[in-house]
Amino acid sequence: MPSSSEPAAGRAGEPATGEDFASRVLAVVDSIPPGRVMTYGDVAAALGSRAARMVGQVMAYYGGDVPWWRVVRASGHPPVDHEHLALQHYRAEGTPLLGGGTSPYRVDLRAARHDAG
Template sequence: MRGMDMELAYRMLDQVAAVPAGQVATYGDIAARAGSPSPRLAGRVLSELSDETTPWHRIVRADGTPTAHLRDEQLARLRSEGVLANNGRVDLRRYRYQPGRAER
């Protein structure tokens, strides 16, 4: 990842890994928790550095929509964890992961 702060990138991946099954976070959530102002960078990190163990499907856009080119797979994976979408959008008030908040 040319020109990228790899320490920051790995902090982002750690934040993605911390999102529990049955919940989601936004790209902005991941960026902020890792110390970056850039949700786009969080998307780039997931695109370029994630592997089969990374729960990438738990990260959605700020409006609750999935990644466009992975929409069907992402929604199917979320559904298998109990996260339901309405018209292709996850209800962030219901499913958004808030570190430190009691788990449901």
């Protein structure tokens, strides 16, 4: 049996929770290369979890220090209420876009999706 000091992620494949989950989410997001994106679900899956909404919560509270614009909704749309700022980052990084690169637009997931696995 694991000791109480062992992280939750180490217990029988359970996903990490709390601060450990947040730090793992931020590490995955920080590893996404320029011009590429992952969905909230992709980030969760990279951690062995299905908690896409929890990834969204982590990004809302702690995502300012990582390339937050590289995490998009399953539709390819950028984070809500950050579309204009995200568009500036996508253009600077050459991220493939659909919809002419103006609002409404979305990231071309077929071309830009990053596989963290």
